[in-house]
Amino acid sequence: MVEKEVVVNSDAGIHARPAMMIVREAMKYPCDITLIKDNVEADGKSIMSVLGLAIISGSRLVIRADGEGAPELVDYIIKLIENDFRI
């Protein structure tokens, strides 16, 4: 299991398009992926779930993955968030 923390800095937060970018990448991996904000867990492979976290600028997120490809996926999502979804 891999777990890393990241602070979201994009002004618009994680709205529909950024959520889709996370989910689309996650779907390529067989591992389970969970995004956690304030102890609420969301499935990183579900758009609704990620949107439901209501992630805004300044939100602290924990990205947790378990299974094949977990470290790569966590790193990619963190890179996405840190680069303001411009990759």
Add this chain to the structure above:
Amino acid sequence: MANLTVRQFIEGKGRIDLQMRLLAGEGGLDKEIKYGETNRPGLALAGFFDHFAFDRIQIFGQGETAFMEQLTEEARLRVYEEFFSYDVLCCIFTHEYIPDSRFLDFADKRNIPVFLSKRTTTRFITLFVHIIDEMFSESVTLHATLVDVFGVGVLLTGKSGVGKSETALELIERGHRLVADDMVVVKKIDESLLMGASSELLKHHLEIRGLGIINVKEIFGIRSIRNRKRIEIVTVLEEWDSAKEYDRLGLDEDKYTILDLDVPVITIPVRPGRNIPVIVETAALNQRLKKTGINAARELDERIKKWIISEGGK
């Protein structure tokens, strides 16, 4: 359990209006409500302070106020002094009764919030307990979809991509109602009741691969949605695994644990050509039947056993 202050209670009372107004003791609004119970301070007012539950919300009904009114000025002051020597959580006067200024002065000095309510005492206590129970309830967010199927709250779980939302869509098409898609906020209202709802943000929306996000309420109308529903059965959708043994009889009831409460669970293997919504509908109906005391698998088993003894033995 999150900390709950008097202020949070007043501000967050939600749909039910307790019709309260602050009279004094504003400085004590940030006191923490630790218990979901109320206390009628009648005995304390009569001078008996043993076991005085001062850390509960004190409800002054018609009995208490009538008692206070018939006291002499001097006796009343003595009672107030002793009453306010405790760190009382907060006082509520029902029937819109306004206590005398002495009482309010004490409350201001000791920072004990005093409210009046238009409600009657019994009604106030009933509503208070109802609201506080919900506020105190444990809560968890699940990655699942919740649908009201024939009045039974069916929680659809399973890995992403297995078809939870598609199953929900088909169920909506068949006249059932969506509560939440992909994220269900579950609250344990009581030791036997799990209430599921959507997050305020996602309410009434559904994501279908290929279509994207759709607004169920706008497309299918008001009859296709509901805001919350008690969770009565869990279905786990999973890819058909030929190596796995699936329940063929329904004699044993498996349990799924949410917030330490057991809910009956059925595992439905998904395979092309299997009509999952119909299976879910039937599971919901079967659950209702079980609640009325009819267990089809057990009854058939009993019938066969009886037959074996009477006929088969010959």
